[in-house]
Amino acid sequence: xxxxxxxxxxxxxxxxxxxxxxxxxxxxxxxxxxxxxxxxxxxxxxxxxxxxxxxxxxxxxxxxxxxxxxxxxxxxxxxxxxxxxxxxxxxxxxxxxxxxxxxxxxxxxxxxxxxxxxxxxxxxxxxxxxxxxxxxxxxxxxxxxxxxxxxxxxxxxxxxxxxxxxxxxxxxxxxxxxxxxxxxxxxxxxxxxxxxxxxxxxxxxxxxxxxxxxxxxxxxxxxxxxxxxxxxxxxxxxxxxxxxxxxxxxxxxxxxxxxxxxxxxxxxxxxxxxxxxxxxxxxxxxxxxxxxxxxxxxxxxx
Numbered sequence: 001x002x003x004x005x006x007x008x009x010x011x012x013x014x015x016x017x018x019x020x021x022x023x024x025x026x027x028x029x030x031x032x033x034x035x036x037x038x039x040x041x042x043x044x045x046x047x048x049x050x051x052x053x054x055x056x057x058x059x060x061x062x063x064x065x066x067x068x069x070x071x072x073x074x075x076x077x078x079x080x081x082x083x084x085x086x087x088x089x090x091x092x093x094x095x096x097x098x099x100x101x102x103x104x105x106x107x108x109x110x111x112x113x114x115x116x117x118x119x120x121x122x123x124x125x126x127x128x129x130x131x132x133x134x135x136x137x138x139x140x141x142x143x144x145x146x147x148x149x150x151x152x153x154x155x156x157x158x159x160x161x162x163x164x165x166x167x168x169x170x171x172x173x174x175x176x177x178x179x180x181x182x183x184x185x186x187x188x189x190x191x192x193x194x195x196x197x198x199x200x201x202x203x204x205x206x207x208x209x210x211x212x213x214x215x216x217x218x219x220x221x222x223x224x225x226x227x228x229x230x231x232x233x234x235x236x237x238x239x240x241x242x243x244x245x246x247x248x249x250x251x252x253x254x255x256x257x258x259x260x261x262x263x264x265x266x267x268x269x270x271x272x273x274x275x276x277x278x279x280x281x282x283x284x285x286x287x288x289x290x291x292x293x294x295x296x297x298x299x300x301x302x
Contacts, residue, residue, distance in 0.1 A: 004072075006040040009033050010048060011069040014062065018055050067158060074140060075280060091122035094283040097133035097145040098125055101201040102270070103227045105247040107146060110164060110270060113290035114283035121283055130200065134159065137275060144284050145273040149202040159273050164291035166269040167246035169203060171260040174237045178258040181240075185261030186214055193239035194218035198225035203268045207242055210263045231255075244268055 009022075013033055016022035023030040041048055048062035058066060081092070094114055098107050107125075114121060126133065126142065133145045138157045150161035171189065173181070181188035189211070197204050211218065221239045224230035234241035235255055242263070243251060251257040270291070272284060279285050 009036040091120040099147040167244035170245040195241040
C-alpha cells in the first residue's frame with residue numbers, strides 16, 4: 001500500500017514548486033518533507049524529482065504520480081463533502097458547465113437523470129465558452145463540462161472526454177416560413193433564409209459541407225454562438241435553423257415548428273469532460289448511464 005501521508009507531502013511540494021515554499025505553506029520543516037519524499041521514492045523504487053540548479057523539477061514518473069495524486073486528493077475532498085452533507089441532511093452540489101453551443105433542450109435531456117438520484121442533489125449550472133469552462137474544471141470549480149466536442153488536445157488542461165451520445169441534425173422552420181419555401185426537401189433550402197451556429201460549434205463545418213455537396217445556396221441571415229438565441233430568432237420566423245433531431249418532436253409540439261428534413265450523414269456528438277479517467281461522481285455516472293441507454297452510444301473517457 002502506498003503511504004498516502006507521504007504521497008500528500010509529495011503532492012504539496014509538487015504543487016508549491018519546491019520544498020522551501022511547500023514548508024512555508026504547510027508549516028512543516030523542509031527536512032521533514034524531504035525525508036518523507038525520499039522514503040516514498042525508496043519504497044516505490046522510482047525518482048519523482050530531479051535537481052535543476054538550486055531547485056527541483058518533476059521527472060516523467062513524477063508527472064504521472066502528480067496526475068494520480070491530484071485525482072486521489074480531489075476525490076478525498078469530494079468524499080468528505082458528500083459524507084458531511086449526508087450526515088447533516090444538506091444537498092450535495094453538482095456543478096455543471098454547459099458550453100453555450102449545446103442546445104438547452106439537449107442539456108436538459110442529458111442532465112435530467114441527475115435530478116432523480118436517491119441522495120439529495122443541488123445542480124448548479126454555468127454556461128459559457130468551452131475554453132473558459134475547461135479552465136473552471138481544471139481548478140475544480142466544476143464537476144463536469146457538457147460540450148459538442150472533446151477537449152482539445154493542445155490545451156494545457158488535464159481532463160478526459162467521455163462520449164455521451166449523438167444525434168442526427170434536422171432543419172426546422174415556423175409554419176409560416178415553411179409555407180413560403182419552394183419545392184421539397186432539401187431543394188427548399190436553396191435561397192431560403194438560414195440561421196447557423198457560430199464558428200465554435202462543431203456541427204457548423206459539416207453542415208456547410210453538406211449544403212455545398214447538395215449544391216444548395218441558402219441565404220445565411222444570422223450566426224449565433226448561443227443556441228438559445230438562435231432558437232429565439234427561429235421562433236420569430238427569421239429563418240430556417242438546424243437542430244438535433246433528438247429534440248425534434250419537442251420543437252414541433254411545444255414550439256409549433258415544422259420539421260423540413262434531415263441532413264443525412266451530419267451528426268452532433270455530445271461529451272462530458274471531467275478530470276476523471278473513470279467517472280465516479282454519482283450524478284455524472286447517472287448522466288453517462290442514461291445517455292448510453294437512450295442515445296445508444298457511449299464509451300469510457302479517452
